[in-house]
Amino acid sequence: MIHAFLLLAFLLSTTTPHVAAIDFCIADIKSAPTPAGYPCKSPSTVTVDDFVFSNFVEGKPNIFNFSFTPAFVDQFPAFNGLGLSASRFDIEVGGVVPLHTHADATEVIIMIQGSLTAGFITSDTNTVYQRTLSAGNIMVLPKGLLHFALNAGSQKASATVIFSGSVQPSVQLLDLALFGNNFDSALVAKTTFLDPEQIKKLKGVFKGTG
């Protein structure tokens, strides 16, 4: 009943007018981003490789004994416009992730193995919400609040961390913000009530000046 030659005509007629059907918008990361994300890479140059990120593996531990492998939009342009990003996080026994914030992202910790103690501090009542997590646990750390994590267990802990709200989440590490730059020491003292000696000591550790 359906004649093949008619079909061909149909196929052509239905695919031709849909020039710009936007199934996806892979980031063209060489162009300037906008508040809504990067311009889209031309669909004609997109292949399956654009949808796959292949380096989501454990990194080398840093001096805090954890590693962090980002899959943000700059590493994985398929996240463009999706409003989330991911990272692989591994932390050795005794490792600590110092207090920090993500200005524009809620953190979702999805445990893979080991035991991780994570906590955040609310802004209104300064309550510390803290929990020791293991495989099978997910924890949500609300956007923009100070939080930390540490491995108080007896084996390496690993997690997939999702950042909801940003394809390129910022990370503001408290110590680096206070002591790892040229923030004037007298001003640090005034705005934190820390003692000058304490500031001097940590400026030394974190290579700050001022």
Place this chain on the structure above:
Amino acid sequence: MIHAFLLLAFLLSTTTPHVAAIDFCIADIKSAPTPAGYPCKSPSTVTVDDFVFSNFVEGKPNIFNFSFTPAFVDQFPAFNGLGLSASRFDIEVGGVVPLHTHADATEVIIMIQGSLTAGFITSDTNTVYQRTLSAGNIMVLPKGLLHFALNAGSQKASATVIFSGSVQPSVQLLDLALFGNNFDSALVAKTTFLDPEQIKKLKGVFKGTG
């Protein structure tokens, strides 16, 4: 009381500082789109023609006995940033629009003439919501769900179809997705439970390979 020469000064002074008042953002479809749409055409080159689409007419019926004339952002750049698009739809007696989905748009059928049977299938309980529509009826088909339409009446049916949620809605026709490409036949069988002979037959009809 109001002196004209003062007025002139006022007119100049009020129009000059408003360099970029954005009453509209006509798509510059030659530039790369972003997740929020195309960059805006320069306002100084915009005329009334940019706000009018003149080809919203019945098209030629395809082999399914319906025609579809899109007014998407690529045809009508005034839709840029508005989050909707439109199409003119006409279907002959006996015509059928096979099962398909629009990934990013809720379909709103606004009947003009004739009688059209339209239906969609929900995802949770697989309920078929189906209705025969006539002039004076509007039907909403929720975003992303499989749906169909057919003319079981005795005269041509016509409708204005609005796509809410996208300026360039995608259309995924089930038969073309399964049989009109190089989708490996064994894989089609495995992921649909269709019999190999059925797949082979329809691959023949829809010009698929694999």
Place this chain on the structure above:
Amino acid sequence: MIHAFLLLAFLLSTTTPHVAAIDFCIADIKSAPTPAGYPCKSPSTVTVDDFVFSNFVEGKPNIFNFSFTPAFVDQFPAFNGLGLSASRFDIEVGGVVPLHTHADATEVIIMIQGSLTAGFITSDTNTVYQRTLSAGNIMVLPKGLLHFALNAGSQKASATVIFSGSVQPSVQLLDLALFGNNFDSALVAKTTFLDPEQIKKLKGVFKGTG
């Protein structure tokens, strides 16, 4: 220099006026949702337990030899308003996830172990984008498109699956939409071009009527 009694006054004065600082909005899932999500649970009843989901574990395999454990807003109210959700996915050797769509969510597969072949079909050119994934891979399957997965490897495959765009993603399984309900068989035939015998057979398998 800072007197403690003054401090106390300060603490009271700064915490008192911030009655409704919204650090988070845990879903009150007993209330009716709105298009933007559930109303917020009263902050005074929120504890750390509200931020932790403890059942993100492998489920029992179904007849397709895979299991799927959702952490959607109904299971994990902390996802309310975040625009994403998660699931634990495990698939035995030979298991297949039949073709399906998520109307309102982009799927992000984050491999944990084993080997998984996943693919999706674009709407414009009906291209099959397919890839065999292993640990260390992430794959993005764009919103609303038909996709599938299968374990063609030699061991169980496991993944964390993130749904970007919805706290309660819909799942429309093609076979259930066609054959697992009371969708009129003649209508299925007309809108899919499948043979009546094929439809009858699969209606039998999937317990459909009509």
Place this chain on the structure above:
Amino acid sequence: MIHAFLLLAFLLSTTTPHVAAIDFCIADIKSAPTPAGYPCKSPSTVTVDDFVFSNFVEGKPNIFNFSFTPAFVDQFPAFNGLGLSASRFDIEVGGVVPLHTHADATEVIIMIQGSLTAGFITSDTNTVYQRTLSAGNIMVLPKGLLHFALNAGSQKASATVIFSGSVQPSVQLLDLALFGNNFDSALVAKTTFLDPEQIKKLKGVFKGTG
């Protein structure tokens, strides 16, 4: 190969956990709306009738010789959360729609029959963009700008009008805002530069006081 009793188990297991899959959110218009729309009607009470509006027909002409039949969320709760609404518009020969604005909606005029002259005025350069439309034409009138329409043709004109940006668009009719209320006449004069006699006359016509 697939045993029916296993299937049944599967069907139950896949449908049970998806308690709140949100394919749609029909407005519960008896509850208070939020900035994102009305709460959703309970899915268990939704039928196909909720997706169909049956009164999209020509209304009775008013004294301006046009009729306007709204399908806004209060009349058609299926539009909840979609960000658009519709109306049927019919205008007799010589009819005029006086200058008005829609605060929160871009108007899209889709001509059905006859000839309609429509125009809007930009805010920066006060340019009048005006066009006489006929069947097959669509015109976009940007959000919030003063606009008008009139039938200068020789037969009744009809159109489907879509409001993009609002499920319940506001309509501010210039004459009613100035003359159809208790707006103090001296204040009207001061803020419009209209002559007192003109104001008095139109206050009389439009039943205003003050």
Place this chain on the structure above:
Amino acid sequence: MIHAFLLLAFLLSTTTPHVAAIDFCIADIKSAPTPAGYPCKSPSTVTVDDFVFSNFVEGKPNIFNFSFTPAFVDQFPAFNGLGLSASRFDIEVGGVVPLHTHADATEVIIMIQGSLTAGFITSDTNTVYQRTLSAGNIMVLPKGLLHFALNAGSQKASATVIFSGSVQPSVQLLDLALFGNNFDSALVAKTTFLDPEQIKKLKGVFKGTG
């Protein structure tokens, strides 16, 4: 315990991968805007000057005896993507801001000094909501509605005006829209019910033609 040379390695390793952390998106106002705003200026060229606007001062009164100094995105690119803008507003005794609308912005008047009478007209019941404000008052004028202001006090009034919803709010002044352009006088009469003599007179005042 923390060795400085290790720290240095850490600092480098944490800063290097974050190529595009988006703390801010200062407008590159020489590029074409998109519906979501201007592309971002390259972060490497951003200095503290980009975050400071230095000309938020009283302007020269116009013939209506008020001045208006905009800090919109074109003047202050730091507002890009924030969805608000600001202006400094000063009005002499007896000054009047004629009726006007902002299509895409809710106006928030924050009084600094003097006394200002402001009012807006609702669209549904044509109610005039009017209030005389003084220092310590904030008033919200909803998006897109006709509103006015005047100084009926005994000293200059000043306010900071915030526009919520737009980085470049439009201003449609009723008199200029009707009389300050080439809007055909017969058409003005038809669509406003103003008398031809009134139109002619104000066309003269506002330098309109037609």
Place this chain on the structure above:
Amino acid sequence: MIHAFLLLAFLLSTTTPHVAAIDFCIADIKSAPTPAGYPCKSPSTVTVDDFVFSNFVEGKPNIFNFSFTPAFVDQFPAFNGLGLSASRFDIEVGGVVPLHTHADATEVIIMIQGSLTAGFITSDTNTVYQRTLSAGNIMVLPKGLLHFALNAGSQKASATVIFSGSVQPSVQLLDLALFGNNFDSALVAKTTFLDPEQIKKLKGVFKGTG
């Protein structure tokens, strides 16, 4: 030509069908908020008072020698759904606003009088962007970043502060988050590298325990 009795019919017919035109959505702050804000107060109970906030005045200085008067949605329900809020800020000579963040809001400082030194620290390069502001200056402090302010001038400084992005912005004061609660001291040490004596001292000052 226009007969008054016809007009009356028109007025009734145009106002009657617009039952729910949403010109505004004043918060009903006694109901539970949603992720998009509070439900709307019934329009029939709204008066001009709902649009005016009358307490935007200088408060009593706290021990840091500044005062802060919020006009957030809980104080001023007219901000519901607008995505911004305001506060009046006054700081005595020598006053300091200690380091803090707003999780969900960009701060816009609009100077009224005096001289204020404000600064923020970026997350990627830990750069301190700092500037001394005076009347006529606006400064933008991006969302979620640590920032401070102090009055190093010779007179009181005053500013209007707008929070873009939230109707109820959170305020996380660093010292209170670290020392003004029961955050375990050993954990504070581990996650900040501060010395135990320093922590003990400031726990004493800020009334913390643990």
